Amino acid sequence: MQESVCRQVVTVKMKQGLHLRPISEIVRISRNYPCDFKISNGDQSGNAKEIYDLLELKAMPQTELVLEANGDDANKLIEEVVSFFESGYKKFEETIDSSD
């Protein structure tokens, strides 16, 4: 375990933007870690463990988001979330046509 502050910028690649199911997945991942975790879209910033905060980010496709974790295992958390933004999100793009 290492204690640190970790920042990283990601781009929203989901076709529908950051919608309910990917948000829910990020919340789920974040809650597995003890550290504080913030995500910001410009001036709007929210607690990544709180689903309503992430909805308020209004992250549309191609938005750049700043991830900022602070505390135990911050690096590991950021790594997992970045990988979700890179490719993990894809499983939420499939099958369910227009509905979420």
Add this chain to the structure above:
Amino acid sequence: MLVKRGIAVSQGVNFGPALILGTEDFRIPRQFVSVNVIDTEIARLTSAMDAVCEEIAENERLASDKLGKQYGAIFAAHLQMVSSPRLREEIETLIREKCYSPEHASSRVFRRYTKLVQHLGDNYLAERASDIIDLEKRLLKQLLGEKREELSNLTEPIIVLANNLTPSETASLTKEFVLGFATEVGGRTSHTAILAGALEIPAVVGLGEFLSDISGGDMVIVDGNNGEIIIDPDEETLAKYKDTGERQRSMAARLASRRKIRSETQDGTRVHVMGNIEFPNEVEHCTERGADGIGLYRTEFLYLQSNTEPTEQVHYDAYCRVIQAAKNRPIVIRTLDLGADKIPRGYKHLSKEGMNPALGLRSLRLSLRDLPLFKTQLRAIFRAAVHGDVRIMFPLISTLLEWRQAKMIVGDVFEDLEERGVEFNPNIPIGMMVEVPAAALLAEEFAEEVDFFSIGTNDLIQYTLAVDRSDPAVSSLYNSSDPSILRLIKMVVDAANKKNIPVTVCGQMSSDLKSIPLLTGMGIRQISATPLAIPEVKEVIRHLTIERAEEIAAHAMTIDIARDVESYLRGELYKICPDLFDEELTL
């Protein structure tokens, strides 16, 4: 404070706490709890939230198993939304700091999130608002348990708010507890609207989406005069409405005290003022306001209130109740005036979907096509006519042939009744509604054959100006002061006077006070208005002289634009009875 504009369908102003009817009819019974039970209430909230979480977890499991993980993920998201610490904290704060009931507090918080999501500026996300509404419903269901309340067993006064109310729901509203109602959809001529008017409950419909802006228990003002509702009014607005309400009540009381004074012009010409009704119990609304009779008894509700067609006995009983309540005053019964699409069971095949119902198989046309339906009603009317001054009129007559067909069927009905040996009265006046321009144009010919005319201004305006006033896109084109309407009315009145038959004006124009001097001046001596308007209509008549009314009518007939006619008539009305209409009263 939020003001929403809609369509005023039933006059009056009232205010009170909101009762929101969702599709599941949840009612939030109280807005506040007392300080000393806050901990108990929070414990109740906790167990309700736990129960909702369990419910959703179960749904997640089922969906994942049966449909796949992607579907389960929806419920995983819902679970996070309910178990969100932020949500929980906000609800708890409202309970602790404002003493809101858990129901009211949750409803408020969920509705704020619903709005937030709706305004995310992205359609895809905005549609997720319905997910949150679903969560709100789940939680309320847990909190309220079996205490879901029905409209019919209300115990305290409220304002009913809903997406829509069915006619039967509207009919079940009691004036004692329902101070007013407002709906998101609906138009002026919907049956819900007509019923609201009949119940004399202030109502506004067609407000568009507003239920997400309000929580059960919030204060609401329903302004049925101006077609507005005001959610969460500020002190000043509320005070203004309280004041208006009192003024209207005192004006109503003043007019009520003069209800027995005859409606006679100052130079001694009698103008009979009668009432339009839909239900037998409305006869009293008319007589207690000094009506000279019932000028229009609409019989449609007999057909709409149940899923089966009314029997002759059902008609007969309703008519007898009206006759008894009217105590020897005349009653004009209008035969069925519905479209085939509205008749419950059986006749739907006669109306093709997508066709224009206003020009389709409706009203007398339907009666002539379906003789058993028509004869059932006619038999009941002629039998009931033994007990009082009953008159009958046919709606939507467009041609002489239709009139003669209808009369022929009356002859058949007499034969049937004679054969059956039941008592009936064949000697009652039979007249027609003039509401199709074709009938107005041939008024002289009709006047040779009918016993009386009754001008139905609503349809006459719709058909003359080709405007459906329930369509918001064109409703502003609907105007009773249009010169073309004035001319048609004049033709009918002149034809009636020439042949010496009575002519009445019913329809909304006859409840519009500025039209009263005009109609009187044109030669109308019988007016049938909505019960609420009767005292004011009589008061206007008592302020008139025939000479002045004739001048007004003559001048109005020279104006070529509806808007100018309207402002002229309004100006004249103020001049005639300034005391009755001070500006604050008309708001």
